[in-house]
Amino acid sequence: MPATLVLCRHGQSDWNLKNLFTGWKDPGLTEKGIAEAHEAAARLKAMGIKFDIAFTSALSRAQHTTSIILEDLGQAGLETIRDQALNERDYGDLSGLNKDEARVKWGEEQVHVWRRSYDVPPPGGESLKDTAARVLPYYVYRVLPQAMAGKTVLIGAHGNSLRALIMAMEGLTGEQIVKRELDTGVPIVYHLNPDTTIASKQELKG
Incomplete structure (x- = not known):
C-alpha cells in the first residue's frame, strides 16, 4: 500500500x-x-483517512487548523x-504591511519581484529558495521516514x-512553483511509491 502524505495550508487568517x-x-x-478547517476534515473523513502522526509549524494559525482537523476526525x-x-x-520588513500600501511605497514591479521570484528576498526576509533550504531537510529527515514506514502523515503548514x-x-522548477496557488484549508492527498515518487495526488476542493 502506498504511503499517504496530506498537506494542508491553514484556514484563512485575520x-x-x-x-x-x-x-x-x-x-x-x-x-x-475555522470553517475551512472543519470542511477540510469533512473531506478527509469522506475518504476514510485516519492519521498516525501530524506535523505543523510554530505558528498558531497552522496549529489551530491542524487541531480542528484532528478533533473532527x-x-x-x-x-x-x-x-x-x-x-x-x-x-x-514587509511583515504586517498591507500589500497595496507596499506597492505604493516600493512600486508594483519591485513588490511583484519580492512576492513571485524564487530567489530574491524582501528586505530582512526570506526568498522562497531560503524557505526551501529550511523546509526540505526537515521533510527529508523527520517527515518522510514516517510516511515511508507506512504511516499516514498530516502536515498543516x-x-x-x-x-x-x-x-x-x-x-518543479523555481519558476513553476512560484506560479502555484494553494487555497486556504484545502487538503492535498499524496500517495507515495516505495521510492518516494508520487503514485497519485488529489486536491480535496469543494
Whole structure:
C-alpha cells in the first residue's frame, strides 16, 4: 500500500482577510478560516483517512487548523510535532504591511519581484529558495521516514512552506512553483511509491 502524505495550508487568517504580509507574525484564524478547517476534515473523513502522526509549524494559525482537523476526525490526542522549520516564509520588513500600501511605497514591479521570484528576498526576509533550504531537510529527515514506514502523515503548514515541499515532491522548477496557488484549508492527498515518487495526488476542493 502506498504511503499517504496530506498537506494542508491553514484556514484563512485575520491578516489574509486584511491583505497583509504575514510571514512569521502570528494572527489567528477568522471565522471563515475555522470553517475551512472543519470542511477540510469533512473531506478527509469522506475518504476514510485516519492519521498516525501530524506535523505543523510554530505558528498558531497552522496549529489551530491542524487541531480542528484532528478533533473532527476523532483524533484530538494524536502525536503532533510542532517546528519552526515548517513556518511560513519570513517576509522581513514587509511583515504586517498591507500589500497595496507596499506597492505604493516600493512600486508594483519591485513588490511583484519580492512576492513571485524564487530567489530574491524582501528586505530582512526570506526568498522562497531560503524557505526551501529550511523546509526540505526537515521533510527529508523527520517527515518522510514516517510516511515511508507506512504511516499516514498530516502536515498543516503555510502557502510558501508547502510550496517548497511541493516543488521537491513534484520536481518543479523555481519558476513553476512560484506560479502555484494553494487555497486556504484545502487538503492535498499524496500517495507515495516505495521510492518516494508520487503514485497519485488529489486536491480535496469543494
